[in-house]
Amino acid sequence: MSRSVFSLLVVILLLTACAAPAAAGPKISVENAWARPAAVGSMSATPDTQGMSDMSGMSASGTNSAAYFVIVNNGDEADTLIGASSDVASNTEMHETRIQNDVAEMVPIPRLDIPAHGQVEFKPQGYHVMLIGLNHDLNEGDTLKISLQFEKSGTITLDVPVRQGN
Amino acid sequence: MSRTLWMKLGVGLLILAVVSALYQIIAPRLLPLPVISTLPSVTLIDQDGQTFNLSQTRGKVVVLSLVYTHCPDICPITTSKMKQIQDRIHAAGLDKQVQLVTFTVDPERDTSEVLKRYEGLFHADPSNWVFLSGTSDQIGILIKELGLYVERVYYLNDTPVPEAELPQPAADTPYLVNHTDRLFLIDRNGNVRATEPGSRTNVDDAIKVIQRIAQDQSGGK
Numbered sequence A: 001m002s003r004s005v006f007s008l009l010v011v012i013l014l015l016t017a018c019a020a021p022a023a024a025g026p027k028i029s030v031e032n033a034w035a036r037p038a039a040v041g042s043m044s045a046t047p048d049t050q051g052m053s054d055m056s057g058m059s060a061s062g063t064n065s066a067a068y069f070v071i072v073n074n075g076d077e078a079d080t081l082i083g084a085s086s087d088v089a090s091n092t093e094m095h096e097t098r099i100q101n102d103v104a105e106m107v108p109i110p111r112l113d114i115p116a117h118g119q120v121e122f123k124p125q126g127y128h129v130m131l132i133g134l135n136h137d138l139n140e141g142d143t144l145k146i147s148l149q150f151e152k153s154g155t156i157t158l159d160v161p162v163r164q165g166n
Numbered sequence B: 001m002s003r004t005l006w007m008k009l010g011v012g013l014l015i016l017a018v019v020s021a022l023y024q025i026i027a028p029r030l031l032p033l034p035v036i037s038t039l040p041s042v043t044l045i046d047q048d049g050q051t052f053n054l055s056q057t058r059g060k061v062v063v064l065s066l067v068y069t070h071c072p073d074i075c076p077i078t079t080s081k082m083k084q085i086q087d088r089i090h091a092a093g094l095d096k097q098v099q100l101v102t103f104t105v106d107p108e109r110d111t112s113e114v115l116k117r118y119e120g121l122f123h124a125d126p127s128n129w130v131f132l133s134g135t136s137d138q139i140g141i142l143i144k145e146l147g148l149y150v151e152r153v154y155y156l157n158d159t160p161v162p163e164a165e166l167p168q169p170a171a172d173t174p175y176l177v178n179h180t181d182r183l184f185l186i187d188r189n190g191n192v193r194a195t196e197p198g199s200r201t202n203v204d205d206a207i208k209v210i211q212r213i214a215q216d217q218s219g220g221k
Helices: A003-023 A054-058 B003-030 B074-091 B112-121 B136-146 B203-215
Strands: A028-035 A065-073 A079-085 A089-100 A103-108 A112-114 A118-122 A127-134 A143-150 A154-161 B043-046 B051-053 B061-067 B098-104 B129-133 B150-156 B159-162 B175-180 B183-186 B191-196
Touching (some): B074 B098, B098 B136
Antiparallel strands (some): A089 A103, A089 A127, B043 B051
């Protein structure tokens, strides 16, 4: 093998090695976000009660709402949704609605895997971000911000329009 | 056995299958709907703070749903379905014959004022849709008579704990409510004649049953 051919191969190998890490990892985007309207009325949110869960904000506040969206991962590596936050609510949590034997219940979801080259849909009667203890009304046509925290991709903040939906 | 006999047997079985299939399709439409339970005559409070006895609905077909307004997912879907039903009833000219009733299973938090705001969120037409609250005892009667499952679930350090398993009384403790997901279709005599799966209701199917109950003069007898 001539010296020039050998050098060319080394260059190609180095380029490949440099390029590979850039293509790896999760590549998260969030689509089709929306949230339900809610009427808080004259009541205001109260601070958390000591010893209670993060859901304590809903005890005396006006009410709650839910937000939905689709998380898409076009990357080669899975990621995990580990939290959500919004300044419109005392607390913001990931939940799943389950209907078993005709009874509806909600279950907190602390972590949710987003598979590589896959997607997870937050939708009515399924996963949703629960906005607990709203500090103001959410009217149709409003837009609120929700931040989603991913283990590897960091924080992604969404503009979420408010509308009715099934 | 001769070939002709086999053919006759085959044709006979074919006719039997066709008749059986037709019966399966037609019979449910011809036979009267069963009486599942009866709406109790409980006095509650409507979204305007006025007393409303459920016996006031006698003479009308009733579409009954349950909610709690802190519910962010299932109850709004059910109420949206009720709104669609109200619009379809209006389009069919059945407004005077059909009364929509939504009652809370969380009366401590869902006062008349709260239900009034909830009504507004869904653009409900109050001319034939009432939102009801009441005392825990009054709501409890309705829950019992309709055979509903309703259970508060408290969250202690992120762990859901059913009310019955709470280590101490739950005053001022936040909760969600696990509940039956169902709509009730009730005839003019206050008899529940059919149910639909709440938030999962197919509005077209519900309208067909409502129209059938509206046309049924038997009262379940």
